[in-house]
Amino acid sequence: MSDITLSLASVAKSFGIVRVLEAIDLEIARGERHALIGPNGAGKSTLFNLISGAFAPTSGTITLNGAAIGGLVPHKINRAGLGRSFQITHVFDKLTVRENIMLSVMGRFGKRWSLLRRGPVWTDIARETDAILEGANLTTRAHKRAGDLAYSEQRAVEICMTVGTGADLILLDEPTAGMSREETEHVITFIRRMTEGRTLVMVEHDMDVVFNLADRVSVLVNGRILMTGTPAEIRADARVKEAYLGEGAH
Amino acid sequence: MDTVVVALLNGVIYGLLLFMISSGLTLIFGMMGILNFAHASFYMLGAYLAFTAVTIFGFWGGILVGTLGVALIGFVCERYLLRHVRSFGHVQELLLTFGLFFAFEELVKLFYGPYAVAYSVPESLRFAAFTIGDASYPFFRVLIGATAIVMFAAIFCLLRFTRIGLVVRAAVLNPDMVRALGYNVSAIFSAMFAVGAGLAGLAGAMGGAYYTTSPNMATELGVIVFVVVVVGGLGSVGGALIASLLIGILVNAVVYLDVTFGQILATIGLVSQKTASDLLAVPLSSTAGVLPFLLMLLVLMFRPQGIAGDDRA
Amino acid sequence: MKSISYILMAAVAALLIVLPYVGDLASQNLAIKVMIAAIFALGFNLLWGQAGLPSFGHAAYYGIGTFATIYAMEAIDKGGFLPTPLLPLVGAAAGFVFGLIAGWFATIRTGVYFAMITVALAELVSAIAVKWEGVFGGESGLRSIRSDWGPFAFQTTTSVYYLTLVWAVLVMLFLYWLQGSPFGLIVRGIRERELRVKFLGYDARKVKTLVFALSAAVSGLAGGLLAISDESANMVLFQGAGSAFVVLNTVIGGANVFFGPVIGAALTTCFGYFGANLSHFWMFYLGVAFVATVLFAPEGIGGAIVERARQVRAGERALLNLSDIANLSALIVAIVGLIILVEVTGTICSESYRAAVASGQGVWPAVKLMGLSFNPLSPLTWIAGIGGLLLGTWVLLKQGLAKWPSFLRRTELAQPVGTGEAK
Numbered sequence: 014m015s016d017i018t019l020s021l022a023s024v025a026k027s028f029g030i031v032r033v034l035e036a037i038d039l040e041i042a043r044g045e046r047h048a049l050i051g052p053n054g055a056g057k058s059t060l061f062n063l064i065s066g067a068f069a070p071t072s073g074t075i076t077l078n079g080a081a082i083g084g085l086v087p088h089k090i091n092r093a094g095l096g097r098s099f100q101i102t103h104v105f106d107k108l109t110v111r112e113n114i115m116l117s118v119m120g121r122f123g124k125r126w127s128l129l130r131r132g133p134v135w136t137d138i139a140r141e142t143d144a145i146l147e148g149a150n151l152t153t154r155a156h157k158r159a160g161d162l163a164y165s166e167q168r169a170v171e172i173c174m175t176v177g178t179g180a181d182l183i184l185l186d187e188p189t190a191g192m193s194r195e196e197t198e199h200v201i202t203f204i205r206r207m208t209e210g211r212t213l214v215m216v217e218h219d220m221d222v223v224f225n226l227a228d229r230v231s232v233l234v235n236g237r238i239l240m241t242g243t244p245a246e247i248r249a250d251a252r253v254k255e256a257y258l259g260e261g262a263h
Numbered sequence: 264m265d266t267v268v269v270a271l272l273n274g275v276i277y278g279l280l281l282f283m284i285s286s287g288l289t290l291i292f293g294m295m296g297i298l299n300f301a302h303a304s305f306y307m308l309g310a311y312l313a314f315t316a317v318t319i320f321g322f323w324g325g326i327l328v329g330t331l332g333v334a335l336i337g338f339v340c341e342r343y344l345l346r347h348v349r350s351f352g353h354v355q356e357l358l359l360t361f362g363l364f365f366a367f368e369e370l371v372k373l374f375y376g377p378y379a380v381a382y383s384v385p386e387s388l389r390f391a392a393f394t395i396g397d398a399s400y401p402f403f404r405v406l407i408g409a410t411a412i413v414m415f416a417a418i419f420c421l422l423r424f425t426r427i428g429l430v431v432r433a434a435v436l437n438p439d440m441v442r443a444l445g446y447n448v449s450a451i452f453s454a455m456f457a458v459g460a461g462l463a464g465l466a467g468a469m470g471g472a473y474y475t476t477s478p479n480m481a482t483e484l485g486v487i488v489f490v491v492v493v494v495g496g497l498g499s500v501g502g503a504l505i506a507s508l509l510i511g512i513l514v515n516a517v518v519y520l521d522v523t524f525g526q527i528l529a530t531i532g533l534v535s536q537k538t539a540s541d542l543l544a545v546p547l548s549s550t551a552g553v554l555p556f557l558l559m560l561l562v563l564m565f566r567p568q569g570i571a572g573d574d575r576a
Numbered sequence: 577m578k579s580i581s582y583i584l585m586a587a588v589a590a591l592l593i594v595l596p597y598v599g600d601l602a603s604q605n606l607a608i609k610v611m612i613a614a615i616f617a618l619g620f621n622l623l624w625g626q627a628g629l630p631s632f633g634h635a636a637y638y639g640i641g642t643f644a645t646i647y648a649m650e651a652i653d654k655g656g657f658l659p660t661p662l663l664p665l666v667g668a669a670a671g672f673v674f675g676l677i678a679g680w681f682a683t684i685r686t687g688v689y690f691a692m693i694t695v696a697l698a699e700l701v702s703a704i705a706v707k708w709e710g711v712f713g714g715e716s717g718l719r720s721i722r723s724d725w726g727p728f729a730f731q732t733t734t735s736v737y738y739l740t741l742v743w744a745v746l747v748m749l750f751l752y753w754l755q756g757s758p759f760g761l762i763v764r765g766i767r768e769r770e771l772r773v774k775f776l777g778y779d780a781r782k783v784k785t786l787v788f789a790l791s792a793a794v795s796g797l798a799g800g801l802l803a804i805s806d807e808s809a810n811m812v813l814f815q816g817a818g819s820a821f822v823v824l825n826t827v828i829g830g831a832n833v834f835f836g837p838v839i840g841a842a843l844t845t846c847f848g849y850f851g852a853n854l855s856h857f858w859m860f861y862l863g864v865a866f867v868a869t870v871l872f873a874p875e876g877i878g879g880a881i882v883e884r885a886r887q888v889r890a891g892e893r894a895l896l897n898l899s900d901i902a903n904l905s906a907l908i909v910a911i912v913g914l915i916i917l918v919e920v921t922g923t924i925c926s927e928s929y930r931a932a933v934a935s936g937q938g939v940w941p942a943v944k945l946m947g948l949s950f951n952p953l954s955p956l957t958w959i960a961g962i963g964g965l966l967l968g969t970w971v972l973l974k975q976g977l978a979k980w981p982s983f984l985r986r987t988e989l990a991q992p993v994g995t996g997e998a999k
Contacts, residue, residue: 065775091777103775105768108761116765119758120777135758178777298688300632347871354630357691358827359870361632365820366863373857373922482816486699489692497689550707556700560681563693567684 017076018043018182018212019064024073024083026059033059034236037073041229043181046213048223050247051233052257057216058100058186060233064214065097065184066090077182091120096180100187100216102167104174106160110151113159113170115142117177142177149173149207165196169203176207183208185215189222201226224248232256265396270516272395276404278511279411283466284484285491285503286415287459293435293498295452296353297345300360302463303485304367309333309464310471310480311371314382322385322472329468330461337460341453364481371478379477407469414462415504431455435498490555494562496569505570510555518548592741596734604737610845611744612801617825617837618751619794624823625831626755627787628767630691631682633698635818637792639809640674640701641667641799643712646809649720660725664743664800671796672789674701679788683781686770695819702814717810720803730804740801747794752834754790763787795822824866830876839878857922864914872972906971913964919945920961924952 017040024037034056041047049057062068064075069084076082082090096117105113118141146152149169154162159170168188175183188204189197201222204213217223223230224244232239232247234256240247247253288302313329320328340363348355384403391399422428434441434451442448471480491510495502523546528534562569596604620634641664648666652658658666682693705712712718722730729735754760762783765773774780803809821844829840844862851858873880887893923929923943932941942949950957 086779087771087774088777088779091775097775099772103769103772105765105772107768108764112761112764115758116761116773117776119761138758174772174776292688296688298691344867344871348874351874353688354628355870355874357630357688358823359867361820361823362863362867362870365824366860366867369857369860369863373860373918374925376925376927486695490696493685493689493692493696552703553700553707556696556703559693559696560700563681563684 016043017041018045018078019214020076021064022074022076024060024063024070024075026056026063026068027071032236034063037238039231039238039241041182041212041214043212044210046208046226046228047215048227048230049214049216049233050218050220050223050230051239055233056236057233061097061184061186061214061216065095091178091180094180095182095184096175096178097184098171098175098186098188100190102164102171104159104167104170107158109156110159110162110170111142111146111155114145114173114177115139117174118142118145118179121177121179145173145177149203165192165200168192168200172200172204172207176211180211182212182214185213185217187216187218189217189219197222265398266519267516268395269398269400270519271512272400273404274512274515275508276408276511277515278508279408280466280470281484281488281491281511282504282507283411283414284463285488285495285507286418286500287462288488289492289495289498289500289503290435291456291459292492294431294438294455297356297360298353298497299459300357300485301340301363301367302360302459303481303488304364305333305337305460305463306467306470306484307371307476307478307481308336308367309467310382310476311375311380311467312464313468313471314380314476317382322388326465326468330465333464333467334457334461337464338453338457340460341456345456346449364485368478368481375478377478379475382471382476384472403473407473410465410469414465418458418462487555490559492569493559494569496571499569499571502569502571510558513554513558514551517551517554596737601733604733606846606849608733608737608740608801608805609849610842611740612798612805613821613825613841613845614838615744615747615801616795616798617822617829617841618747619791619798620822621826621831621837622751622754622794623788623791624826625836626760626767627763627784627791629682629784629788630688631694631788631791631819632691632823633678633694633696633819634792634795634822635814635816636678636698636701637671637675637795638799638802638818638822639705639811639813641671641796642803642809642813643718643799644670644796645800645803646718646720649722649803649807652723653721660723660730660804661728661739661742663804664797667800667803668793668797671799672793674796675789675792676785678792679785682788683784698814698816698819702811702816705811705814712811713809714811717808717812719808721807722804736805739804743797743801747797751794755834759783824862826876828866828869828876830878830880830882832875833878833882836876836878840876843877855919855922856926857918860918861914903972906968908968909964910968910972913961913966913968916945916950916957917961917965919943920950920952920957 019039019041021037021039024034025032026034037060049060051057059068063070063083066082066085066087066089074081074083077090077093077095080093082093082095085093105116108116115138118138121141122138143152143155146155149172151166151169151173154166159167162170172185172188175185185204189200192200197219204226213226215226217226227244229241230244230247231241232250232253239252239256240250242250284302284306287305288299291297291299291302309329309332312332313325315325316328316332317325344359344363345356348359388403388406390402392402392405393400422432430441430446431451434446434448434455438448438452441451467480474480487510491503491506494510495504495506525534525538529536529538592607595607599607616634616638620631623629623631623634645663645667648656648658648663649660652660652663678694678697681697682690685693722736724730730739762773762778765776765778766780766783770780773783799813802813825840825844826837827840828843829838830836847862848858851861855861869876875883884893884895888895920943924940929941933939940951940953942951944950950960
């Protein structure tokens, strides 16, 4: 297998007659932390949804670990090794934190239909779940209902769930949205720790987070990739400045 | 040939009656996200109110009382009951309308007993509109169809050409945005609910006189209306029209086919003649009640969003 | 608190075991009906409460279970080898198979569409049952008889009672265990956020179809017990009332509490049993009780008990205080007012009463009710009825009984707009 985890080849998406994305080519290497940035309406969310399977691409191919995943249903894409988080927190409010994470870990152990019995596999699941809780400093929260946690803790649970599926490609949709500066710092460290050794793709508005966390950055403008490069290259590029200043944002 | 024409006409008119009920249901759903189980109860209440008022105000007065009375009931249900549970989600709303459906049926039984009442078209309106071959076609049926068409045209014009209509259409698409623009969406909801209920009441007042007025008319029609809405696509008035006509015609046309299921299966050699005449002696015409549901299953398999539905819901 | 619930459960269990020795035949029959209704409601609640899928057509699977079991009883009578105690499994199997098919269709859509499809599917089954006399026996239905099995005789009501009791316990254990199993966890996840479950790698549609089938299987098992108890099956079983009652039982009892449906089933079955003799309009009262539950106690009786237990444990409230007594009295006043209104109205609207008025030259006889005579022409009657109803309701609303329990949150089951069905 090559060192490319995710590759997009001339991926395009239209809604009716509106072309949101055109000819996106992107390759993300194993272990890379990649950020998608761009002004509002550039197509970041759409691209994100295409990769995670919420929409099917109009044309082009999306390959994950060498297998085409474009247009597959979400649960199949997940089994191919992709986990995603949501911009708006999607934890299971009325389940406990432990149950939330257990639900995500269970998926990794396959043979879902034999899971009716709490066999030896079950102890593996429990051990793995507790390990994640431990790693995320959530052990004391394990038996609280997820809906009762503070917002930043819910975000942490959300990221744990994404990691818990055992996916080697993690998609994070604005992981620090709605957080204070202090919480953001905390989450960056947290993400760095939890996604160690995995490939990470994220959409993020906060440039500090992007430049802090990402190895490479792609700038999306008007449905095209304007450029891809290291944070330093992006910071220095005149076109990027223009795209942002031209939009009058940030 | 004549019978075919009559069957088709019957189907179209039954379909239009269905449409008077399903259009209200679908509009209310599009706007408020409420699936109103009690919508068919409004149809029943319209018939009973009209039946009661006929003795005092005459037939046309009865129709008017049925329509306005049910509109008022609808308004009260929305304003004082549904609004109370709105913030607790659609399931609670669904349950409430389900409970109302149950309670309305029992309420009608309380006043009028469990059997059909003698509500019928007055003598003065029982004449033939025209004849097809030897068969004369009753005027009142045509009137039901015409009423449905007039009502539809009126609502269409109201929605399409007036400023209130514009606000209502916008509220169907995005109630939050319309609220943000400073319109009183709650009042629009109540009014729409009342109009939808009134339409169902009108359908009941007219349909009850021609068909039968009994406590289980809501159940019988309610399921068909659900089928119409699934087939047509919830939230789409156009889809409701097409589906109503389709089902109306389907149900009425099959009655004129004189074969049994056994005969069909025996002809293509699937079962023996004996089984055909013993176990499967079910005449195809008696499947009129089953056909809408089979149609619904087919639509679900091949076009789950319905004829005119979009992928949103 | 926990010990109290254990003591309560032990007491109920003891009562159920000795019932045939202390109760008469009628009480055994009633207990059988209650247990069957409870199993049905528990099976239904697997779909409704656990998975959050609103079905309004569960009578279909119940009825199919009954008919399948009648056919199996007939086969045993003609020399089949199936042991009679295992007959309910036939109903369960039939329910499961039909549930798989119906579930496959219903889960094509979500939210309110799902609800409508279940209604339509039940109506389809009902329409077929009406037309297909060869299989469903038409208006007269089908009859069969219970056969003995080995040393076990099943001719007495007591034997049927114990058979039903054993099955009720088995079903409860099964459902309780299922709720705690990994599969149960996925199901609860679907109720909370189906989209998230999909993105965790589960085939949500498959899980929903399976849970639908399991729910239908338990409903079919309840139907099978009915067949054993009644030794008959009738197409009336398929009518909407059956589907409605199980919703009523579950919601009145409380869908989010495991024993909620059992409480609801016991209450409405007993109410139907005694109420039907006392009043023609007991169904109306049931409808009003249901609407009131949805409006003022959406977590049902079970939910209210659990909430109160929590408050007592947390020291927030006493087990019973003055305001409860005030509420209770207000409730009784409101109910009495409603009963006067309903019974008097219902009686004077009935045909026999109209006939009595006609034969009595226009004299309106008094309506006998609760040992009192109510003159329908006297304004006092109506003042008592309307006054009682309004006063009681007013006090209840003022007292704040109508307040929503704090733990009830907005459920996100139906999504009219948005990504409810994102592929």
